[in-house]
Amino acid sequence: xxxxxxxxxxxxxxxxxxxxxxxxxxxxxxxxxxxxxxxEHYLEYTLLxxxxxxxxxxxxxxxxxxxxKDSLYxxxxxxxxxxxxxxxxxxxxxxxYTPINPLxxxxxxxxNYFSNEALKxxxxxxxxxxxxxxxxxxxxxxxxxxxxxxxxxxxKIAKLVRFQIDLKDSLDIILPKLATxxxxxxxxxxxxxxxxxxxxxxxxxxxxNDLYTEEGVQEIDNExxxxxxxxxxxxIQSLQIKWIDSLIDIDLNxxxx
Amino acid sequence: xxxxxxxxxxxxxxxxxxxxxTGAAFTPILNWFKKYRWYFxxxxxFLVLIIAMVIGKKxxxxxxxxxxxxxxIESITPTEQVEVKSTxxxxxxxxxxxxTDLPDPFIPTFESTLDLEPSAL
Numbered sequence: 001x002x003x004x005x006x007x008x009x010x011x012x013x014x015x016x017x018x019x020x021x022x023x024x025x026x027x028x029x030x031x032x033x034x035x036x037x038x039x040e041h042y043l044e045y046t047l048l049x050x051x052x053x054x055x056x057x058x059x060x061x062x063x064x065x066x067x068x069k070d071s072l073y074x075x076x077x078x079x080x081x082x083x084x085x086x087x088x089x090x091x092x093x094x095x096x097y098t099p100i101n102p103l104x105x106x107x108x109x110x111x112n113y114f115s116n117e118a119l120k121x122x123x124x125x126x127x128x129x130x131x132x133x134x135x136x137x138x139x140x141x142x143x144x145x146x147x148x149x150x151x152x153x154x155x156k157i158a159k160l161v162r163f164q165i166d167l168k169d170s171l172d173i174i175l176p177k178l179a180t181x182x183x184x185x186x187x188x189x190x191x192x193x194x195x196x197x198x199x200x201x202x203x204x205x206x207x208x209n210d211l212y213t214e215e216g217v218q219e220i221d222n223e224x225x226x227x228x229x230x231x232x233x234x235x236i237q238s239l240q241i242k243w244i245d246s247l248i249d250i251d252l253n254x255x256x257x
Numbered sequence: 258x259x260x261x262x263x264x265x266x267x268x269x270x271x272x273x274x275x276x277x278x279t280g281a282a283f284t285p286i287l288n289w290f291k292k293y294r295w296y297f298x299x300x301x302x303f304l305v306l307i308i309a310m311v312i313g314k315k316x317x318x319x320x321x322x323x324x325x326x327x328x329x330i331e332s333i334t335p336t337e338q339v340e341v342k343s344t345x346x347x348x349x350x351x352x353x354x355x356x357t358d359l360p361d362p363f364i365p366t367f368e369s370t371l372d373l374e375p376s377a378l
Binding site for chain 2: 035038042045049052053061064065068071072075078079082085086089127130131134137138141148149152153155156159160163166167170173226227229230233234237240241244245247248251252
């Protein structure tokens with residue numbers, strides 16, 4: 001009998017561990033899952049809070065506090081997973097671009113902060129605890145929330161830098177294929193490509209550094225923060241397209257395989 | 258043998274012969290024809306049309322319809338367009354496909370203040 005009970009107890013511990021495996025395989029699906037969890041819990045919290053305010057019994061208060069705890073936990077995990085998602089997107093560009101490092105560091109700090117907040121929220125017991133937690137959160141979280149806004153810009157910068165590296169590599173591939181000595185017209189075109197490439201690099205660097213200036217930091221929370229940055233990214237993208245058009249023209253007309 | 262001479266003595270026959278000689282016997286018939294002459298003309302035209310259609314049908318059945326085919330024209334085969342592609346076209350497409358809109362990915366919104374206080378509204 002004892003043996004049988006042991007045999008039953010072991011699977012009872014092992015099976016839940018199997019089902020507790022990570023729900024998602026990558027950062028994006030993890031973030032989407034966490035965000036959906038937050039939406040579910042938040043809806044439940046609003047309903048239970050309303051019940052409590054309409055009928056303020058101890059039981060209703062406890063239910064509302066528990067729902068708020070679940071919402072806080074889901075919210076901060078969703079934020080941490082969003083930061084992780086952005087970090088993954090930046091890393092996928094496979095660039096080591098020093099000017100965006102502070103933006104990456106602030107995203108990492110945000111990820112850690114929100115992960116800690118998620119854990120901290122689990123110590124809430126009373127309505128007063130909940131109120132204090134939210135009061136602290138309102139003061140401390142905006143700095144970390146801001147890192148999301150700069151983080152999405154950092155992701156685009158990483159992409160632009162990746163393109164710059166690929167464009168430079170393309171020019172290096174094509175140069176040995178050109179008949180030497182270069183005609184003056186061809187030499188001029190190559191010089192122009194190199195010069196324009198450097199110009200684009202400078203524009204990306206200026207664009208990145210502008211995020212750290214006093215004026216740039218003040219603009220982060222502005223409504224037009226994204227629209228202005230988007231315009232600059234578009235401008236750099238069009239310069240890169242012109243650059244590669246010129247390179248393709250050289251490839252088709254001068255290079256030999 | 259001499260042919261005997263016929264002598265009509267019947268007064269009714271004599272009267273009829275007289276009417277035929279003078280044409281008075283035909284007057285009612287001519288009047289009847291005059292009265293219905295347009296019916297006769299119409300019937301005649303209709304009859305001619307029917308006869309023409311029957312004859313036309315017979316001729317058409319006898320001669321098979323000619324097969325009319327358009328004249329042969331020289332078929333034009335389109336010249337093969339050889340698309341000149343550079344090895345760097347893929348990179349160009351990657352650059353073009355970059356979504357320049359911000360924020361991308363979209364930043365989710367969250368409620369910062371979760372408590373049991375009545376809302377300020």
